[in-house]
Amino acid sequence: MSRRMWIFVAMFMVLPGMLFTVSCAKKKVASETGLQQGEAGKSAADKARAEELARQKALEEQRLKEEAAKQGKIAEERARLENEDIYFEFDSATLLPAAQEVLKKKAQYLKENEKLKVAVEGHCDERGTNEYNLALGDRRAKSATQFIMNLGIPASRITAISYGEERPMDPGHTEEAWAKNRRAHFVIQ
Amino acid sequence: MNLAFLKGGLCAVEYIDINNPFLRKIPVAVPFFQAKSGSSADSQIIKEGSNFLAQTLDFTGFFKILDRGAFLEDPQRMGIEIPNISFNSWTTVGAELLVTGGFEFSGETIAVEFRLFDTFKGRMLVGKRYQGVKADLKKIIHLFCDEIIYSLTGKHGIFSSRIAFVSNGSGNKEIYVCDFDGGNPRQLTQTKAITLSPAWSFDGDWIAYTSYVNGKPDLFIRNLKDGRSHKVAYQGINITPAWRPFRLELLATLSFTGDQEIYLLTETGKTIKRLTHNEGIDVSPSWSPDGKKIAFVSKRSGTPQVYVMDVDSNEVQRLTYYGRHNTQPAWSPAGDRIAYTAMEKGATNIFVVGIDGKEPVQLTHNSGDNESPSWSPDGNLIAFSSTREGPARIYVMTTFGTDQRRLLAISGAQTNPAWSPRNKDN
Structure with missing residues (x-):
């Protein structure tokens, strides 16, 4: 992220800056031929410079907006991977149709983001004894894992x-x- | 601590038949013990010792401790040994047994003589003399109570045993250990993670438990004496340890194959053999006292039920048929019964059933959720956890469901009691 920002700053801020330096040199040459002409040329250059700055500012704003939207969408998808749980019936590790739909979306997201690794936690309600529920939670986690x-x-x-x-x-x-x-x-791990 | 037998008979008359569900409590008199020497400060120690012995006997559920206010004898003047005891004045107040004690103090050391009498027959059943420092007094009293139980039942008592349990008072579930009577609770693990299912080795030297200290349920095997420790950390679950009688081997449920199966492991965590071969949950093993069979939970019939397997032949028989959710089997030390937890219509209760599976008996009723039965090493009591007073606490009851009482209350909730074997050092 920050590296990309720096490249951007270099491209859009430093390079135009260099262009201005060049135009300043030109201006110096012009002033030798006549003050009036030089004055007029200077104001025209200022105007162009301001317009260029405004254009660049707008471009940058647009780009940031798009970037934010993209990041937002990524964050949203990422959050959905973590926040959208799948649910089970009592004492069962069978994947219900609704759970399968959610798992398909998760699988798709994992395909698109090849570097992501995930832990799938299996949980139970409090009924039944806790050793048995550790085994049941294991089966639930494994059902979802196997499906993916x-x-x-x-x-x-x-x-x-x-x-x-x-x-x-x-x-x-x-x-x-x-x-x-x-x-x-x-x-997400 | 030194001890010597005092002259008198030590005969294994079975005053108490521990298999009788309608056991009549034997009335016993425990008058304040006598000082043979020492200062007035020592008389407080004697009083506390007298009360502690009475409480310890009361804990077993075998006795009715008689009110000292009704006694006819002056405890500091009465005779404490034959022929100076007036047995008549004890039978008159209803005492069938009498415990006397004589204390001698010398600086920090203490010498104690304890005697148990049958007041009707007018004879001594057991007498012992102990020497130690004052701080040993509770230990001495436990030793003599063990002698009392041995002389009355023919079996050793539980007074050197401990109970491990889980408490979340520190913010995480951790393993704790207390004395058999709930005294002296102390934290054993400092994992700062979910820690569950303590299990004692047959010699009481090792404890195994499951902990999420590394982010997943791994099995930890720890020697309490020399600190050696081993870990079983396969992918999936590494849970429900159960140590084998007479051998340093343990069962555990592992799921690295993708299926929850029961394995036999060495104390270092190496696999000796896989016991169950069934698609679906197999979990929570408990050994028969001869180390030849196991009871365990399986979902092979569709609901969790208790099954029994012969370890050598791998032959399996279903034990429970009544109810749809039977888990946590615990095989009795006598080998004849199996306790388990049954959930029915939203209520969770402890049951016991014969090893033929016939006539399950419900031990807890209408008193919150009751789980995790664990037998005392003498087979006379069952520890369990219950939510009858709100947060889960550890309780004990006789194996017939009588005398249900809370063992201790510390901050947080307490679950998963595991009764240790008798301490072989005592």
């Missing part, structure tokens, strides 16, 4: 980690809380 691998993402880029019932999303003891806690969650 079947879509062409190499195993070296995905790690399954079970948290069992140890890290609930919602600490409540209701059906609603339990439904939120039976999940697989992606984390």
Whole structure:
């Protein structure tokens, strides 16, 4: 990022600066032939310079806007990879249709971003004993991992980690809380 | 600490049949012990010692400790050995057993004589003399209580055993250890990560547990005496350690193949053999006391149920049929029963069932979620965790579900109790 910015500064600020230096030299030659002409030439050059600066400023603003939008979209996609969990039924590691749709999007994103590695966390609700839920969370993480691998993402880029019932999303003891806690969650590593 | 037998019979009369679910509690008198020498400051130590011995006996669930207010004898003047004991005045107040003690102080050292009498027969069942420093008194009392239990049941007591458990009071789940009665709780691990499932080796020297200290559930195997430690850190889960009786080998559930299977490992974490070969969850093994079979949880029939496997033949039989969620099997030290946790209609309770799988008996009722049964080494008590008072705490009960009481309350929630074997050094 910052390196690209520096290249940009060099291209658009330093190079035009050099151009002005050259025009200044010309002006000096002109002043030798006549003051009036020189004065007029100077104001025309100033005007052109101001216009050029404004044009460049607008270009830069546009570029920053596009860059920000691009970054925003990347951040949004990245965030979605991490924030959009998939959910399971009680005591089940079977991928529901909705979960499969979400996983397809995640696989696509991982394809487009080849350097990303992810951990897939498997979680359970508090019902059932915690040792059994560690095994169940492992199966959930592995279901999601296997699905993504079947879509062409190499195993070296995905790690399954079970948290069992140890890290609930919602600490409540209701059906609603339990439904939120039976999940697989992606984390970029 | 030195000890010597006092003259008298040590016979294994079975006063207490530990297999009787309708056990009548034996009324026992524990009058304040006597000072044979020492200052008035020492009389406080004697009083505390008398109370501590009474509490320790009470903990077993075998006794009814009689109120000292009803005693006819003056504790400082009564006889503490035959023929000076007036047994009549003890049977009159309902005492069937009598414990007497005599203390001698000399600087920081202490000499104690303890005796247990059958008041109806008018005879001594066991008598011992111990010597040590004052700080040893609780240990001495535990040793004598062990003698009392041995003389009445024919089996050693649990007074040298400890209980490991998980507490999140520090902000993370860590392993703690307390004495058998909940006393002296101390933090064993400092992982600052989720740490679970403590398990004791048969000799009490090793403890194994699962910890996320490296960001995933790995198995840690630690020698408590010399600090040696080993790690099992395959991809996937490395959980539910269970040490084999008589041998330094342990079972654990690993999932590096992609499937959760039970393996037999050496104490250094090397695989000896894989025990289960079933697509689906296999987890939570518990050894039979002869080290030949295991009980474990499997989802092979569609719901988690308890199964029993012969380790040599790999032959498997289903144990639980009643209910849809039966986990956490714990094989009794006598080998005849298996405790487990059943979830039904939103309630989680402890059950025990014979090894034939017949007639499961529910031990906890209508009192929050009750989980993680762990047998005392003598087989007379079961420790478990319960949310009956809000946050999870460790409780104990008899194996018939009677005398349920909380062991300790420290900050945070306490779960996963694991009762140690008897300490062989005591």
